Amino acid sequence: MFTPSNLSPGIGYALMLGLGVFMFFVASVVRKMVRNTHDFVIADRRIGFGFGVGSVIAVWTWSMAVMMSSAQAFTFGTSGLIWFVVPNGLAVMAMVPFALKLRRQMPAGYTIVEFIRQRFQNKPATTVMLIAMLLGLLAEIFINLFGVVLVMGVVFGISPTVVLIVTLATVTVYSYFGGLWTSAITATFNTLLITVPAAIVVLYVLQKVGGADLVFQKVKAAGPNTLNAFDGSAAAGFGISLALGLLASTMADQTFWQKAWALKPATMGRTFVWAGLWFYPIPIVLGLLGLVGLGFGVNVADLGDAGSGGIGPYVVSHLGLPIILIALYVLIILNACYSSIDGAFSALSSIVAVDVLKRVKPDISAKSLLTWTKASIIIAGVVGGIVVSSGIDYVELVNTVYFLKAALIIPLGLAIFWRRLTSTAFVASLVLAIAVGYPVRQLVGELQGIVTLEVISLVAAVGISLASRQSFDFATLRRSDALAEGPPDDDPVRRDAAATAAVDPDPVR
Amino acid sequence: MIAFWIAVIVGVAVAVVYITLGVQAFARVRKEVLAAATTGATDDLSGDEVSDDGGFTWKAIGAVIFSTLVIVLLGVSSVFWYVPAILAIGSSVAVIAAFVIDRGSVQGERSDGKAEA
Numbered sequence: 001m002f003t004p005s006n007l008s009p010g011i012g013y014a015l016m017l018g019l020g021v022f023m024f025f026v027a028s029v030v031r032k033m034v035r036n037t038h039d040f041v042i043a044d045r046r047i048g049f050g051f052g053v054g055s056v057i058a059v060w061t062w063s064m065a066v067m068m069s070s071a072q073a074f075t076f077g078t079s080g081l082i083w084f085v086v087p088n089g090l091a092v093m094a095m096v097p098f099a100l101k102l103r104r105q106m107p108a109g110y111t112i113v114e115f116i117r118q119r120f121q122n123k124p125a126t127t128v129m130l131i132a133m134l135l136g137l138l139a140e141i142f143i144n145l146f147g148v149v150l151v152m153g154v155v156f157g158i159s160p161t162v163v164l165i166v167t168l169a170t171v172t173v174y175s176y177f178g179g180l181w182t183s184a185i186t187a188t189f190n191t192l193l194i195t196v197p198a199a200i201v202v203l204y205v206l207q208k209v210g211g212a213d214l215v216f217q218k219v220k221a222a223g224p225n226t227l228n229a230f231d232g233s234a235a236a237g238f239g240i241s242l243a244l245g246l247l248a249s250t251m252a253d254q255t256f257w258q259k260a261w262a263l264k265p266a267t268m269g270r271t272f273v274w275a276g277l278w279f280y281p282i283p284i285v286l287g288l289l290g291l292v293g294l295g296f297g298v299n300v301a302d303l304g305d306a307g308s309g310g311i312g313p314y315v316v317s318h319l320g321l322p323i324i325l326i327a328l329y330v331l332i333i334l335n336a337c338y339s340s341i342d343g344a345f346s347a348l349s350s351i352v353a354v355d356v357l358k359r360v361k362p363d364i365s366a367k368s369l370l371t372w373t374k375a376s377i378i379i380a381g382v383v384g385g386i387v388v389s390s391g392i393d394y395v396e397l398v399n400t401v402y403f404l405k406a407a408l409i410i411p412l413g414l415a416i417f418w419r420r421l422t423s424t425a426f427v428a429s430l431v432l433a434i435a436v437g438y439p440v441r442q443l444v445g446e447l448q449g450i451v452t453l454e455v456i457s458l459v460a461a462v463g464i465s466l467a468s469r470q471s472f473d474f475a476t477l478r479r480s481d482a483l484a485e486g487p488p489d490d491d492p493v494r495r496d497a498a499a500t501a502a503v504d505p506d507p508v509r
Numbered sequence: 510m511i512a513f514w515i516a517v518i519v520g521v522a523v524a525v526v527y528i529t530l531g532v533q534a535f536a537r538v539r540k541e542v543l544a545a546a547t548t549g550a551t552d553d554l555s556g557d558e559v560s561d562d563g564g565f566t567w568k569a570i571g572a573v574i575f576s577t578l579v580i581v582l583l584g585v586s587s588v589f590w591y592v593p594a595i596l597a598i599g600s601s602v603a604v605i606a607a608f609v610i611d612r613g614s615v616q617g618e619r620s621d622g623k624a625e626a
Contacts, residue, residue: 029535033542044542048615050534050608057600082580086573093569185535188604192527195601196520199594203513206590216587227584229577266614271607273568278603280576281596288593291583 001209001296002318005155005326012156013166015330016148019338020170023186030178030185037370040179041350042110042262047184049267049274052259054188055339056275059255060092061194061282062140063147063337069283070312073290074298076234077219077226081287083239088283091246093276096269098251098416099260103268106477112257112412113355118477119415122423128430130355132408133254137351139401140255140344141384144337149388150306151333154313155326164385171338172381175345176374180262183339183346190339197328198285201316208319209292218295226294241450244409245402252408254347286332289315345377352376403441406450407433410457418465419472425464433457512591516598523601530608537615 034040047055065088072080106115116129148167152158174182206212216227225231250256263271293311303310316329353373357364364372411429414421433456441449579596582589 029539033539035546039542044545046538046542046545048534048538049611050530050604051538053607054531054604057604078580078584081583082577085580086576089576090569090573093565093572096565096569185531188531189528191604192524192531192601195597196524199516199597200513200520202597203516203591203594207510207513212587212590216590229581229584267611269565273565274603274607277568277572278600280572280579281593281600284576284579285593285597287580288583288590 002298002302002314003320005317005320005323007156007317007323007326009156009158011323011327012152012158012330015327015334016152016163016166016170019331019334020166020174022189023170023174023182023338023342024177026186026189027174027177027182030181033181034177034179036366037353037373039181040370040373041346041353042258043180043184045262045264047180047259047263049264049271051184051188052263052267052271053274053278054191055184055343056092056256056259056271057279057282058187058190058194058335058339059183059259059343060088060250060275060279061191061336062340063144063151063333065283066194066198066286066333066336067147067150067309067312069287070290070293070315071308071310072234072238073287074293074311075290075308076237077223077231077291077294078229079225079231079234081284081290082229083234083242085280085283085287087239087243087246089276089280090243091250091276092256092279093273094247095250095256095260096272098413099257099272100269101416102257103260103265105474107265109261109477110258110354111254111351112252113254113351115477116412116415116426117355119472120423120426122427125423125426126355128427129408130351132252132405133351134348135401136249136253136405137255137344137348138380138383138387140253141341141380142388144340144344145384145388147333148337150310151313151330154304154306154310155317155330161389164389167337167341168381168385171341171345172378175342175377179349179374180258180346183342184262186342187339190335193335194282194332197332198282201321201325201329201332202285202288204321204325205289205292205315205319208321209296215292215295219291222294222297236447238446241403241446244406244450244454248406248409249402252405252412254351255343258347258350286312345380348380349373349376403438403446403450403453404434407437407453407457410454411461414461414465419474420465420468420470421461421472422465422468422470424468425461428464429457429461432460512594516594520598523598523605527601527605527608530605530612534608534611537612 038044069081069084072084074080076083102109102115106118109115111133113126113129113133117126120126145164145167149160149163152163153160174186178185206215209215219226225233259271260268289312293315298311298314300308303314306313313329313333316326353369353376357369357372407430410433411421411426415426433453436456437449437453440452579589579592582592
């Protein structure tokens with residue numbers, strides 16, 4: 001049943017470049033809306049409900065997420081799907097209470113690192129948070145680059161180096177021009193190009209292999225628990241550790257905090273709820289491709305270096321589907337990848353502007369600030385290309401980074417909601433949790449490691465804070481009314497917005 | 510193959526509406542931003558206007574239960590294997606609904622502004 005399609009690599013190049021040209025067109029239209037660094041990194045806090053929901057869905061739909069849902073369904077059956085999908089959507093909705101609290105307390109915020117700086121006024125705490133954010137965003141770029149390399153390799157046989165160069169050049173160029181506005185608008189179109197094609201391709205695949213009923217019978221025959229959604233093997237294998245890691249992936253990710261501060265305040269909470277709700281169908285529908293592979297006995301060895309992660313592209317490209325449907329499937333992955341990478345670029349640029357450039361050189365000119373903020377996107381793209389092409393085991397790297405990021409869940413949550421948390425407790429909680437949890441992960445296992453990490457994190461954060469009598473006044477985060485009207489020097493990026501308007505009305509053009 | 514062709518037709522219709530509303534929303538936002546640049550209007554920094562989206566917990570629990578149910582049903586009967594495809598197109602319909610709500614709220618703000626003037 002499964003035979004290679006032998007598609008011309010030219011189709012692959014056309015898809016990568018064609019999508020890039022479309023994105024670049026959008027970026028060129030958006031470009032005029034960006035007058036300064038403030039617009040570039042926070043879109044003047046004017047992102048509405050429509051672009052909010054559309055862009056958050058796309059940014060959260062990582063290329064690996066759409067392929068991993070197929071992979072987990074292929075490996076574990078419906079239990080793999082349930083443990084992959086349910087925590088994924090919940091992670092987006094879990095942002096709501098944190099985002100609401102912080103947006104109310106710190107309405108003029110830009111980055112989560114900035115919050116930690118103002119909350120603790122402590123250099124080690126800020127530095128730890130800054131490093132965690134930068135590594136997390138770079139990991140996000142690596143993992144999505146890997147997704148494109150994988151799909152283009154399996155479907156078109158294009159070399160990884162060429163895919164990396166074309167993808168990075170494309171996404172970097174269009175991200176460079178419009179910042180968050182470009183990211184939000186292109187991501188909204190990405191959502192359309194992910195959801196509708198996913199439905200069409202999967203329905204055709206089901207029909208092509210003999211209908212949903214035949215697949216159902218074959219999956220049922222493939223193993224005793226393949227259709228038991230509550231089979232425990234997936235939970236123990238990856239489910240519980242993934243669920244905790246995913247929570248860290250949203251609340252400890254500047255991509256989402258940038259959105260939280262850039263969305264219009266009246267619809268911000270609702271945006272995250274809708275995005276979480278309507279993200280769910282994407283991995284579920286694409287998971288059906290994994291069940292097709294499971295039912296029809298695809299061997300992991302057939303998937304080559306890609307492993308089970310390549311099952312979706314393998315099924316679609318080895319069933320003799322019409323070229324247009326294969327192209328649509330590749331577009332789904334490309335859209336997921338492009339939107340996540342440009343979201344990460346945009347988030348990274350906000351941290352570089354607010355937490356690096358303005359801290360290192362407070363008197364930097366408005367024009368230089370914008371130039372270097374945009375340049376950080378190119379630098380991140382080059383670093384991403386070097387790391388992914390270096391042959392490093394980046395899946396292990398990414399797993400490690402996300403394991404470490406999970407150490408942020410408790411101290412960051414407490415920093416937002418608990419006035420008693422001290423800077424010492426914040427740093428000690430992170431350091432101790434990693435110092436004990438990481439060796440446990442390496443020596444005993446993933447699940448035991450992450451449970452140890454979270455327990456140590458909680459005990460250290462609460463214990464050390466209770467030993468102190470300090471209490472933080474969250475009102476100090478809030479801008480006064482006078483500041484809200486714009487005295488420039490309390491808000492570095494806004495100050496530059498004003499300076500830019502006075503000196504150079506539009507430094508971007 | 511009927512399900513496939515229905516999905517194609519509905520998908521194309523949804524795409525047309527989605528793109529139309531998206532382009533309209535973009536044009537509206539662009540106009541707003543460029544106008545704000547001319548008048549010097551600043552972004553909204555009022556934390557008081559942050560809406561708490563009442564019933565968040567129930568919506569989150571409902572979403573978890575519903576998505577779990579959809580996956581559980583995949584193991585019950587092949588009939589339910591068509592549900593995820595319908596829901597995937599539903600995700601785009603949800604964004605369309607968000608654009609419509611957005612447009613309604615912008616029109617509401619404008620009429621409130623006129624009434625105050």
